[in-house]
Amino acid sequence: MTQDGxxxxxxxxxxxxxxxxxxxxxxxxxxxxxxxxxxxQLGGPTTIGEIVSALQIPxxxxxxxxxxxxxxxYLEPSRRGGIFLGRKLFELGMAxxxxxxxLRDGSQIVEDLRDTCGETVQLSVLxxxxxxxxxxxxxSHPIRIISRVGSRVPVNWAASGRLLVSDLDDGALTSLxxxxxxxxxxxxxxxxxxxxxxxxxxFRKQGYASELNETNEHAxxxxxxxxxxSGRCVAAISIVAPEHRLKQNREALTRQVREAAAMLSKRLGxx
Amino acid sequence: MTQDGxxxxxxxxxxxxxxxxxxxxxxxxxxxxxxxxxxxQLGGPTTIGEIVSALQIPxxxxxxxxxxxxxxxYLEPSRRGGIFLGRKLFELGMAxxxxxxxLRDGSQIVEDLRDTCGETVQLSVLxxxxxxxxxxxxxSHPIRIISRVGSRVPVNWAASGRLLVSDLDDGALTSLxxxxxxxxxxxxxxxxxxxxxxxxxxFRKQGYASELNETNEHAxxxxxxxxxxSGRCVAAISIVAPEHRLKQNREALTRQVREAAAMLSKRLGxx
DNA sequence: CCGGCTCGTCCGGAATATTGGATACTAATC
DNA sequence: GATTAGTATCCAATATTCCGGACGAGCCGG
Numbered sequence: 001m002t003q004d005g006x007x008x009x010x011x012x013x014x015x016x017x018x019x020x021x022x023x024x025x026x027x028x029x030x031x032x033x034x035x036x037x038x039x040x041q042l043g044g045p046t047t048i049g050e051i052v053s054a055l056q057i058p059x060x061x062x063x064x065x066x067x068x069x070x071x072x073x074y075l076e077p078s079r080r081g082g083i084f085l086g087r088k089l090f091e092l093g094m095a096x097x098x099x100x101x102x103l104r105d106g107s108q109i110v111e112d113l114r115d116t117c118g119e120t121v122q123l124s125v126l127x128x129x130x131x132x133x134x135x136x137x138x139x140s141h142p143i144r145i146i147s148r149v150g151s152r153v154p155v156n157w158a159a160s161g162r163l164l165v166s167d168l169d170d171g172a173l174t175s176l177x178x179x180x181x182x183x184x185x186x187x188x189x190x191x192x193x194x195x196x197x198x199x200x201x202x203f204r205k206q207g208y209a210s211e212l213n214e215t216n217e218h219a220x221x222x223x224x225x226x227x228x229x230s231g232r233c234v235a236a237i238s239i240v241a242p243e244h245r246l247k248q249n250r251e252a253l254t255r256q257v258r259e260a261a262a263m264l265s266k267r268l269g270x271x
Numbered sequence: 272m273t274q275d276g277x278x279x280x281x282x283x284x285x286x287x288x289x290x291x292x293x294x295x296x297x298x299x300x301x302x303x304x305x306x307x308x309x310x311x312q313l314g315g316p317t318t319i320g321e322i323v324s325a326l327q328i329p330x331x332x333x334x335x336x337x338x339x340x341x342x343x344x345y346l347e348p349s350r351r352g353g354i355f356l357g358r359k360l361f362e363l364g365m366a367x368x369x370x371x372x373x374l375r376d377g378s379q380i381v382e383d384l385r386d387t388c389g390e391t392v393q394l395s396v397l398x399x400x401x402x403x404x405x406x407x408x409x410x411s412h413p414i415r416i417i418s419r420v421g422s423r424v425p426v427n428w429a430a431s432g433r434l435l436v437s438d439l440d441d442g443a444l445t446s447l448x449x450x451x452x453x454x455x456x457x458x459x460x461x462x463x464x465x466x467x468x469x470x471x472x473x474f475r476k477q478g479y480a481s482e483l484n485e486t487n488e489h490a491x492x493x494x495x496x497x498x499x500x501s502g503r504c505v506a507a508i509s510i511v512a513p514e515h516r517l518k519q520n521r522e523a524l525t526r527q528v529r530e531a532a533a534m535l536s537k538r539l540g541x542x
Numbered sequence: 543c544c545g546g547c548t549c550g551t552c553c554g555g556a557a558t559a560t561t562g563g564a565t566a567c568t569a570a571t572c
Numbered sequence: 573g574a575t576t577a578g579t580a581t582c583c584a585a586t587a588t589t590c591c592g593g594a595c596g597a598g599c600c601g602g
Contacts, residue, residue, distance in 0.1 A: 025335035026559060028297035028589075033343050036359075040366050043505050044396055049548070058591050063550065068297060072304050079374070080421065085367040088307075093364015095311050096356040103350070125315055150351060234314055297589065299559075320578065329561050334580065 031057055032065055035075070039085050045078035098228045098268045102235060103134065105267045106226075110135050110237065113260040117253055119241040121260075123226075125234065126164040129180035131155050134235070141242070154182040156189050156196055159209040159223035160236035166204035166225070167232050173197055189214040204233070208258050210250075218243045222254050224261035229269035237261045302328055303336055306346070310356050316349035362501075369499045369539045373506055374405065376538045377497075381406050381508065384531040388524055390512040392531075394497075396505065397435040400451035402426050405506070414490050414511060425453040427460050427467055430480040430494035431507035437475035437496070438503050444468055460485040475504070479529050481521075489514045493525050495532035500540035508532045 034055050039046060052062045066083060069075040073088035106123050114121040114137035123135040130152035155161030156177070165173055177193045189211075190196045203209035204225070212220030223238035239257050246253065305326050310317065323333045337354060340346040344359035377394050385392040385408035394406040401423035426432030427448070436444055448464045460482075461467045474480035475496065483491030494509035510528050517524065 025339040026297070026299035026303075026589095028559090029299045029303045029336065029339050030343075032297075032300050032303065033340075033345065036363055037343075040363055043366065043499075043503065044370060044398060047548095048550085050399075059549095060551080060553095060592080061590060064590085065297065065300065068300050069304075072301075072308075074304065084370055085363055087367065089360060090364040090367045092307055092311055092356055093361040093367075095314065096358065096361040096364075099315060099355055127315065228314075232314065297559095299589090318579085330579095331562075331581080331583095332560060335560085 028061075028065060031055065031061070032069060032074075035065065035069070036085065036089070039075075039083075045080070045082035045084040047082045094229055094269065098234060101268055102226075102264075106235070106264055107135050109260050109264050109267075110137050113137075113237065113239070113256060114139060117239055117249075117256050119239045119245070119253070121257075122160070122238050122240065124158070124160045124164065124236050124238065126155070127152065129155070129176050131158055131161040131164055139241070153215075154180050154184075154189075156181050156191060157184045157215045158238065159203075159211040159221045160238045162196075162200045162203045162209045162211075163223055163225040163233055163236040166200050170197060173200065184215045186213055186215060186217055208254055209236075210254070212243065212246065216240075220246045222246070222250070222257050224254075224258040225265075226261050226268065227265045234268070235264070237264065299332075299336060302326065302332070303340060306336065306340070307356065307360070310346075310354075316351075316353035316355040318353045365500055365540065369505060372539055373497075373535075377506070377535055378406050380531050380535050380538075381408050384408075384508065384510070384527060385410060388510055388520075388527050390510045390516070390524070392528075393431070393509050393511065395429070395431045395435065395507050395509065397426070398423065400426070400447050402429055402432040402435055410512070412513070414487065414513060424486075425451050425455075425460075427452050427462060428455045428486045429509065430474075430482040430492050431509045433467075433471045433474045433480045433482075434494055434496040434504055434507040437471050441468060444471065455486045457484055457486060457488055479525055480507075481525070483514065483517065491517050493517070493521070493528050495525075495529040496536075497532050497539065498536040505539070506535070508535065 035051055038051060038054060048062055048066055051057065051066070052059050055062075057065070066075060070077070070083065070086070073086045075083050076086040078084045102123075102125075110121050110123050117139070119139035119141075121137050121139070122133050124131050124133050126132070131154070132152050133149055136149045153161070155165050165176060168176060174193055174197070177196060181191050181193065181196070183189070183191060190199065208222060208224045210220065210222045214220070219240060219242050221238045221240040223236045225233040226235040226237060228234045237257055237260050239253050241249075241253065306322055309322060309325060319330075319333055319337055322328065322337070323330050326333075328336070337346060341348070341354065341357070344357045346354050347357040349355045373394075373396075381392050381394050388410070390410035390412075391414055392408050392410070393404050395402050395404050397403070402425070403423050404420050407420045424432070426436050436447060439447060445464055445468070448467060452462050452464065452467070454460070454462060461470065479493060479495045481491065481493045485491070490511060490513050492509045492511040494507045496504040497506040497508060499505045508528055508531050510524050512520075512524065
């Protein structure tokens with residue numbers, strides 16, 4: 001069944017030479033990327049003229065290209081003439097780093113927090129309308145909870161969820177909730193949108209969130225926000241524990257989860 | 272002249288709506304940029320399907336675009352499915368930051384060094400084949416030297432020049448020198464390429480460079496490399512002084528310029 | 543003031559990417 | 573195993589970008 005090895009029948013007879021990189025999609029995109037790499041390799045500002053001769057791009061095309069990139073902040077004029085990489089690329093670079101560090105540093109921090117408090121610890125992010133559990137470390141007394149790693153749960157089921165949506169304004173939050181709010185297994189999670197929003201604001205303000213019995217009978221959690229360089233809540237760390245231990249150690253657990261989240265925030269450049 | 276306000280006569284009657292950003296150049300480039308911004312705003316991985324619906328790009332186009340961007344490392348597959356911003360964007364972001372910080376932090380550090388040692392201090396970078404003086408602070412006894420701010424001098428005329436080219440391998444270095452080596456005003460600068468290369472290697476290894484009378488009678492300089500996050504020498508700081516004071520304070524000046532360069536390196540993420 | 547140079551813009555024909563749909567493939571879900 | 577939803581590739585017509593060259597402006601040295 002079409003198990004022939006030849007993946008891409010195109011370019012059966014290559015016109016020899018130009019073995020640099022095989023042609024792919026849009027030419028202008030490749031050229032834009034080449035401009036970036038040229039600037040990267042150069043390490044400093046250059047002129048359009050140099051780009052034209054170095055990259056063999058027609059003059060008019062180069063100007064158009066540079067204009068498009070400059071208009072969006074991917075290139076910017078340098079002080080003393082010439083152009084260089086723009087601020088937008090810096091923003092993108094930081095976003096990449098935050099995403100990578102979130103898993104790399106996050107897993108370490110989640111483990112440490114589990115060792116400290118002995119309970120189950122999770123790190124979650126917002127994906128579309130739902131909360132996604134990215135990392136989980138089981139405590140010494142594993143609890144049967146809904147969320148496995150990779151599972152998605154409605155934001156109104158968990159304390160972390162309330163933090164993850166706390167960046168949205170009322171309008172965006174309302175429309176997100178209208179799509180995603182569900183009755184929780186125990187039926188105790190808030191489903192009333194205005195009330196939920198009120199709680200979201202309160203939790204964000206106080207810097208942590210908690211929940212009890214809303215999703216699991218006899219269990220609850222405390223959560224703290226992970227804030228990135230731009231001030232957004234990009235993730236939340238939560239401790240899940242049985243009701244009795246949660247009540248008994250509420251202060252200590254709250255402090256610990258907040259410290260862990262603050263540490264991860266700092267790693268992400270978030271103050 | 273031609274001071275009429277209308278920049279681009281095309282699109283005289285805009286089809287209303289889509290006032291976001293006026294059309295410019297290549298459509299695919301704009302779309303690639305939109306994908307970046309979409310990912311940035313999202314803060315986490317997404318799927319091509321989502322890009323298609325969010326950005327209103329035809330499916331086949333989106334796949335081609337994503338492939339082009341992925342092939343060059345501007346997007347990369349995320350662990351658990353989906354794609355996200357790629358490492359290349361991180362590199363570009365750091366290059367942007369280094370460039371900006373070089374002037375911002377560099378000017379401060381150059382000033383401080385001038386105040387400390389009382390001599391003329393310069394910060395230079397490599398531009399094409401020549402050394403470009405980016406910043407200069409006059410010492411208490413200004414020397415008449417060739418290099419003004421913004422001036423370009425052959426790399427073999429200055430101690431800084433030897434450091435700035437020290438990242439290049441022998442081949443690249445040779446061809447650069449063949450184009451740019453000049454006799455210095457005093458005639459004492461090295462013009463023999465193999466010998467010069469040997470000196471470049473030595474200076475880079477020992478972490479600083481010096482020169483005496485090669486460009487100015489009765490003057491010389493000591494220079495130290497500014498190393499960025501990727502280990503490249505992106506700039507050099509140098510102290511220029513009259514021969515007698517240079518001989519007298521060689522150790523102190525060398526130490527001071529190395530400290531200043533190390534501080535700037537650290538600010539640029541260079542260890 | 544002139545010629546020579548680079549920078550930057552503009553234009554119509556030619557080359558090429560874009561598009562929508564058909565088509566597999568994969569992975570869940572029933 | 574069948575069904576659905578989503579992912580990914582291929583193709584030919586066509587709408588778009590790209591190209592080369594012409595043009596104007598600024599700058600320099602003579």
